[in-house]
Amino acid sequence: MFETPITIVGNIVNDPQGRRVGDQEVIKFRVASNSRRRTADGNWEPGNSLFVTVNCWGKLVTGVGAALRKGDPVIVVxxxxxxxxxxxxxxxxxxxxxxxxxxxxxxxxxxxxxIEKTPSLRDDGPTADESAEEAVVDAEEEKPMPLSA
Incomplete structure (x- = not known):
């Protein structure tokens, strides 16, 4: 059987919905990819649309469920x-x-x-027992790390 690889750039049209299938979890959402084209007078008009149901298994379930919502612009491979x-x-x-x-x-x-799932390896990073939420550091607070010789 041949598998057809594809990359879709679009927007999520519904909140991702998770469910259990046997002993695995899957999270599904729909993506709309809308084209636009320039008319002869230089204006833009809507073109064709592609709607695809996206199924996420394995490690994608956690990341998609925590991070993405209806309306979010995404790239899906x-x-x-x-x-x-x-x-x-x-x-x-x-x-x-x-x-x-x-x-x-x-x-x-x-x-x-x-937000990383695992603790940072920096010297001032959190311990393994600290949650990922506690590991978040504002960009203004981060200090540049010197390059070692």
């Missing part, structure tokens, strides 16, 4: 496929879905701050 199902009336339907391998904020359209 993964493999795309068509999911088929029967609706309530018995009609055969299909939906474009993606199994994400990477999900992140689009830094061209947002400003974010990274």
């Amino acid at each position: 993964g493999h795309v496929y068509t999911s088929e199902y029967d609706d309530r009336d018995g009609n055969r339907r299909s939906n474009l879905e993606m199994r994400a391998t990477s999900v992140g904020p689009d830094l061209a359209r947002s400003i974010v701050r990274i």
Whole structure:
């Protein structure tokens, strides 16, 4: 079976929803990727839209669930496929879905701050028992680290 890799740049259109499938967790959300094109008079007009249901498994569940919400600009990398199902009336339907391998904020359209899951290795860093929230240090408070010879 061939897997089709794809990168989608767009916005999340619903809050990510988590659920359990067997002994694993999955978090799903929809992304809209909207194109625009320049008209002959120099104005911009909306183009086509692509809507994809994104499925996140494994380590992505924690990061996506904690960080992303409806409306956030994202870049999603993964493999795309068509999911088929029967609706309530018995009609055969299909939906474009993606199994994400990477999900992140689009830094061209947002400003974010990274919070590490593991403690920093700096000398003045927190101990392993301290939470990630306590490990956050404002950029103004950080001191440059000298380069060692």
